[in-house]
Amino acid sequence: MTKIKNSNRFLNIVKIFYAIASDIDYIISYYPGSYRKMIFATGIDWKELDFTPGTAKFQEQSKRVAAGKYYEQKLTFNFPGDSIESYPDMEIIRSNKLIIRFDYEDATSKIIGDKDYRTLLDEDFLADKNTTKNELQFFCNHPDKSYWLEITQ
Numbered sequence: 001m002t003k004i005k006n007s008n009r010f011l012n013i014v015k016i017f018y019a020i021a022s023d024i025d026y027i028i029s030y031y032p033g034s035y036r037k038m039i040f041a042t043g044i045d046w047k048e049l050d051f052t053p054g055t056a057k058f059q060e061q062s063k064r065v066a067a068g069k070y071y072e073q074k075l076t077f078n079f080p081g082d083s084i085e086s087y088p089d090m091e092i093i094r095s096n097k098l099i100i101r102f103d104y105e106d107a108t109s110k111i112i113g114d115k116d117y118r119t120l121l122d123e124d125f126l127a128d129k130n131t132t133k134n135e136l137q138f139f140c141n142h143p144d145k146s147y148w149l150e151i152t153q
Helices: 084-095
Strands: 013-020 024-030 035-040 047-049 057-065 068-080 098-104 109-112 120-127 132-142 147-149
Touching: 013 068, 098 132, 109 132
Parallel strands: 035 147
Antiparallel strands: 013 047, 013 098, 024 035, 057 068, 068 132, 098 109, 109 147, 120 132
């Protein structure tokens, strides 16, 4: 008898990226459908988001509705500080259809969102004597579980 188990039991998110969906020429799906490869337009690549280490968490919860099943995918993290320099990038994030990538410390990557299912953003800002931060939450309701991403260098 074979025992099914996960080899990675405690995964820490170490990097977060975004891509504008229209910058991706096409997406390749791999059997059994849990892997994706992104092919970007010439000269375009993932853009990294700064975040406070240790604050990122990913949640994925299945939901049943009359039409079937879907997954609520949520990536939450703290974006440190507040400055005018970050405003142009934040406006791009707020106003575009995005695909979000996050990397685990074991060098594996997952994505939420795709060209058909938009990733949305919720933001909470806090500035007090102890901290200045934006808590960002990207979320997507998708018919499939989050995909593993094949990274090619």
